[in-house]
Amino acid sequence: MMRVDYDVIVVGGGHAGCEAAAAAARMGSKVLLISMNMQTIAQMSCNPAMGGVAKGQIVREIDALGGYSGIVSDRTAIQFRMLNRSKGPAMWSPRTQNDRMMFAALWRQMLEETEGVHFWQDAVVELLLADSGTRVEGVRTAMGTHFLARAVVLTTGTFLNGLMHVGEKQQRGGRSGEHASYGISEQLMALGFTTGRMKTGTPPRIDGRSLNYSKMEEQRGDEHPGKFSFTDTRPLERQRSCWITYTNEAVHDLLRTGFDRSPMYNGSIKGLGPRYCPSIEDKINRFAERDRHQIFVEPEGWNTVEMYINGFSTSLPQEVQYAALRKIPGFEQARMFRPGYAIEYDYFPPTQLRPSLETKNVEGLFFAGQINGTTGYEEAACQGLLAGANANLAINDRQSLVLSRSEAYIGVLIDDLINKGTDEPYRMFTSRAEHRILLRQDNADIRLSEIAFRNGLIGEDRHTRVEQKVRNVESITKFLRQKTAEPKEVNPVLIDHEEAPINQKVKWGSILLRPGIGIRELSAASGHLSSFLVDFPEEDAEQAEIQWKYRSYIEREEEQARRMSNLDHIYLKPDFNFQTIRALSHEGREKLSAMRPESLGQASRLSGVSPADISILMVYLNKGAEWKH
Numbered sequence: 001m002m003r004v005d006y007d008v009i010v011v012g013g014g015h016a017g018c019e020a021a022a023a024a025a026r027m028g029s030k031v032l033l034i035s036m037n038m039q040t041i042a043q044m045s046c047n048p049a050m051g052g053v054a055k056g057q058i059v060r061e062i063d064a065l066g067g068y069s070g071i072v073s074d075r076t077a078i079q080f081r082m083l084n085r086s087k088g089p090a091m092w093s094p095r096t097q098n099d100r101m102m103f104a105a106l107w108r109q110m111l112e113e114t115e116g117v118h119f120w121q122d123a124v125v126e127l128l129l130a131d132s133g134t135r136v137e138g139v140r141t142a143m144g145t146h147f148l149a150r151a152v153v154l155t156t157g158t159f160l161n162g163l164m165h166v167g168e169k170q171q172r173g174g175r176s177g178e179h180a181s182y183g184i185s186e187q188l189m190a191l192g193f194t195t196g197r198m199k200t201g202t203p204p205r206i207d208g209r210s211l212n213y214s215k216m217e218e219q220r221g222d223e224h225p226g227k228f229s230f231t232d233t234r235p236l237e238r239q240r241s242c243w244i245t246y247t248n249e250a251v252h253d254l255l256r257t258g259f260d261r262s263p264m265y266n267g268s269i270k271g272l273g274p275r276y277c278p279s280i281e282d283k284i285n286r287f288a289e290r291d292r293h294q295i296f297v298e299p300e301g302w303n304t305v306e307m308y309i310n311g312f313s314t315s316l317p318q319e320v321q322y323a324a325l326r327k328i329p330g331f332e333q334a335r336m337f338r339p340g341y342a343i344e345y346d347y348f349p350p351t352q353l354r355p356s357l358e359t360k361n362v363e364g365l366f367f368a369g370q371i372n373g374t375t376g377y378e379e380a381a382c383q384g385l386l387a388g389a390n391a392n393l394a395i396n397d398r399q400s401l402v403l404s405r406s407e408a409y410i411g412v413l414i415d416d417l418i419n420k421g422t423d424e425p426y427r428m429f430t431s432r433a434e435h436r437i438l439l440r441q442d443n444a445d446i447r448l449s450e451i452a453f454r455n456g457l458i459g460e461d462r463h464t465r466v467e468q469k470v471r472n473v474e475s476i477t478k479f480l481r482q483k484t485a486e487p488k489e490v491n492p493v494l495i496d497h498e499e500a501p502i503n504q505k506v507k508w509g510s511i512l513l514r515p516g517i518g519i520r521e522l523s524a525a526s527g528h529l530s531s532f533l534v535d536f537p538e539e540d541a542e543q544a545e546i547q548w549k550y551r552s553y554i555e556r557e558e559e560q561a562r563r564m565s566n567l568d569h570i571y572l573k574p575d576f577n578f579q580t581i582r583a584l585s586h587e588g589r590e591k592l593s594a595m596r597p598e599s600l601g602q603a604s605r606l607s608g609v610s611p612a613d614i615s616i617l618m619v620y621l622n623k624g625a626e627w628k629h
C-alpha cells in the first residue's frame with residue numbers, strides 16, 4: 001500500500017479528466033491522473049468530431065480559458081466547417097472532423113508535456129474519506145494502492161456500472177473493449193448521494209473500401225477553413241470529405257424486424273437516452289411519417305479506411321444492423337468493422353453540486369463530465385476544466401471560478417445542471433442561452449481571457465495579445481465611425497449587392513451597416529480602407545465588423561445581462577435557514593432548503609422558487625438597494 005501525496009487527483013482520463021488535470025496543473029497543483037487504461041486517454045468514444053452548434057462555441061471558450069481541446073482539435077483535424085454561416089454571428093459554430101487516433105495521442109503528449117501532471121494506470125474503487133465521510137482525502141485503487149490528495153475530481157464518464165447492449169446480448173463494460181468501474185457508485189450512495197441510470201449509443205463502423213461513394217453526395221470542408229484555437233495553430237491546408245446518403249423504407253422495414261429483440265423496446269434498457277441524438281430505431285419510431293433519414297459517412301482519420309456512420313446509432317441485433325445497412329444507397333457491399341451498441345451507466349444528478357462543481361456533501365470532492373448527466377466531449381471537457389481549476393482554488397483557499405450565464409456557454413451549462421438538474425443526457429444548444437448574442441464563438445477570447453489570466457489559467461503573453469486585440473478593435477471602430485468613404489470606392493461593391501449607390505461621401509460605418517456588405521470586400525475595393533487595415537490582423541477587423549454591425553443588439557443584451565447579474569452578487573450564507581421565513585411559499589422554502597443556493601441569482605433560477613419568493617428574500621436580506629442598481 002503506497003501512500004503518495006498530491007494536491008489534486010483526477011479519476012478518469014476522458015475529455016473531462018484531461019482538461020481537469022491540465023487546468024489544475026497549469027495553476028500550479030501537483031496532479032495525479034488515474035485512468036483505467038493509459039492507451040485510451042482522451043478517447044473519442046463516439047463521433048470523431050469536435051464542435052458543432054453551441055458545442056463549437058464551448059470549444060472556443062475552453063481554448064480562451066487555456067484548455068487544450070481546441071489546440072488538439074485543430075492539430076488533428078481532417079476537415080473544418082463553420083456551421084450556420086448563413087445566419088447571424090451568434091449562430092456561427094465551428095466544427096472539425098478529427099483523426100481519432102491522432103486526437104488521443106496528441107492529448108496524451110500535451111499532458112505529458114504539462115509540468116505537474118503525473119500518471120497512474122489503475123481503477124479507483126474507493127474514495128478515502130475523513131471527518132465522518134464529509135471530506136475526501138484520497139483514493140484507493142483496485143491494486144490496493146492509496147493515493148492522498150486534498151481534492152479529488154471524479155470524471156468516470158460512461159464507466160460506472162456500465163452495461164453494453166447489442167440486441168439481446170449484454171456485456172459489462174465502460175465502452176467497447178473496456179472494463180466497467182465498480183465500487184464508487186455504491187460508496188457514494190451509502191454516503192447519501194442519489195444516483196440514476198442513463199443510456200447512450202453509437203453507430204456501427206464500416207470499411208470505407210466497401211462503400212460506393214458515387215451514390216452519395218460529397219460534403220467538402222470549408223474553402224477557407226477556420227480553426228478553434230486563439231493560439232497559433234494553423235488552419236488546414238488539405239481536407240478529407242465526408243459523404244451524405246439516406247435511409248429508405250426498405251432500411252426501415254428491416255430495422256423493424258429486430259424491434260422485438262431491441263433492448264430499447266424489450267425493457268432491458270432502463271436508462272434514459274439523449275432525446276436530441278436518437279438511435280435510428282428511435283427515429284423511425286418517433287418520426288414514422290418520414291420515409292428517409294440523413295446519414296453522414298465520416299472518415300475516422302487521415303490514414304484509415306474506417307468510416308463512422310453518423311445518424312445510424314443503434315443497439316439492434318448485429319445481423320439486423322448489417323442487413324439494414326446494406327439497403328442504404330452506396331452501402332450495398334458494406335463490410336462492418338464493428339456493430340453499433342448502447343451503453344447504460346450510473347450518473348449523479350448534478351443538483352448535488354455547488355457552482356464550483358464541488359459536491360455539497362463531501363468537501364474536496366468534485367464531479368465533472370458524463371457523471372453529471374451530460375453527453376458530449378465538449379460538455380465534458382469544459383466541466384473538467386472548471387472542476388480542475390476549482391479544485392486548485394479550493395485547496396489554496398481562493399474564491400471559486402464560476403462563470404455567469406452571460407459570460408459563457410460554460411456558465412449556462414453548469415448553472416442549468418446544478419439548479420435544474422437533468423433526467424436525460426444534457427447537451428448544449430444555443431437555445432439554452434438567453435444571452436447568445438453575447439456568447440459568440442468569435443469573441444470567446446475577449447470574454448474570458450481576463451478571467452483566465454486572473455486565475456492563472458493562461459500566461460501573460462496570451463493575455464497581452466487579447467488586450468492588444470481589444471485595442472485594435474477600438475481603433476478600427478473609431479475609423480469606421482469617423483472616416484468617410486468616397487462614392488467611387490464603394491459604389492461597385494454596393495451595386496454588386498443590389499444596394500443603392502451613394503452620391504456623396506458617407507461614413508464607413510454606415511456603409512458597413514448595410515446588409516450583406518462586409519469589411520473584407522470593402523477593403524478589397526478601397527485602397528483607403530485597405531491601407532488602414534493592413535496594420536491589423538484580419539481576425540481583429542472581422543471582430544470590429546461584428547461588433548459594429550450588431551452593436552444595438554449587443555448593447556441591449558449587455559444591459560439586460562447587467563440587470564440580471566445583480567442578483568448573482570447577493571450571496572446567501574451556507575447555513576442560511578430558509579425554514580424560518582414563513583412568508584416564503586411552501587414549495588419555495590422546501591426547494592431552497594434542499595438546494596442551498598449560494599446567491600439570490602441562483603435561488604431565482606431554481607424551479608419551484610417564484611419571483612414572489614425572491615422578493616421576500618430580498619426584503620429579508622435588506623438588500624433592496626443593491627438589487628436596484
Ligand SMILES: Cc1cc2nc3c(=O)[nH]c(=O)nc-3n(C[C@H](O)[C@H](O)[C@H](O)COP(=O)(O)OP(=O)(O)OC[C@H]3O[C@@H](n4cnc5c(N)ncnc54)[C@H](O)[C@@H]3O)c2cc1C
Nearest residue numbers: 012013014015016036045046124157159181369370376380
Ligand atoms: C457508446 C457511446 C456512445 C456515445 N454516444 C455519444 C453521442 O452520440 N453523442 C455525444 O455527444 N456523446 C456520446 N457519447 C458520450 C461521450 O463519449 C462522452 O460524453 C464523453 O466522452 C464524456 O467524457 P468524460 O470525460 O465524462 O468520460 P469518458 O470519455 O467516458 O472518460 C471516462 C474515463 O474515466 C476512466 N475511468 C472510469 N472509471 C474509472 C475508475 N474507477 N478509475 C480510473 N479510471 C476510470 C475511463 O477509463 C475513461 O478514461 C457516447 C459514449 C459512448 C461510450
